Amino acid sequence: MGQVSEFLRRAEGDSLTYWCQGCKEPHAVNVGPGGWDFNGDLNKPTFTPSVLVRGLQLNRNEDGEWIGEGLDAWVRDDAGNAIRTVCHTFITDGMVQFLGDCTHALAGQTLPLPPLPSHMRDERGST
Numbered sequence: 001m002g003q004v005s006e007f008l009r010r011a012e013g014d015s016l017t018y019w020c021q022g023c024k025e026p027h028a029v030n031v032g033p034g035g036w037d038f039n040g041d042l043n044k045p046t047f048t049p050s051v052l053v054r055g056l057q058l059n060r061n062e063d064g065e066w067i068g069e070g071l072d073a074w075v076r077d078d079a080g081n082a083i084r085t086v087c088h089t090f091i092t093d094g095m096v097q098f099l100g101d102c103t104h105a106l107a108g109q110t111l112p113l114p115p116l117p118s119h120m121r122d123e124r125g126s127t
Helices: none
Strands: 015-020 025-030 047-056 084-092 095-098 110-112
Touching: 015 084, 025 047
Parallel strands: none
Antiparallel strands: 015 025, 047 084, 084 095, 095 110
């Protein structure tokens, strides 16, 4: 495990992790047998089919680090319910197309895959 390019880290098993600037957190894609198709380009990756991530919105700072604990770990609505999130993207040649069902502010936009934030980079840089 570790950084394999400016944009990707190797994670558990056959997964690659990238930084999602919409969710402000890492997302992992399994590129092993039975997983997503991957073009093999560590700097301008393409993963197919689309990547769909559903979860609960965590309290995070701008670097994506958790800032809450226990019941304060999740962002809550006025009724006290944890807010559900959706991030649905196509990643093609290093460009991230945020689809309209995303619950964050980047829905409908296409942006370059961002470099990994400092807390996700290896001290020695990419390998």
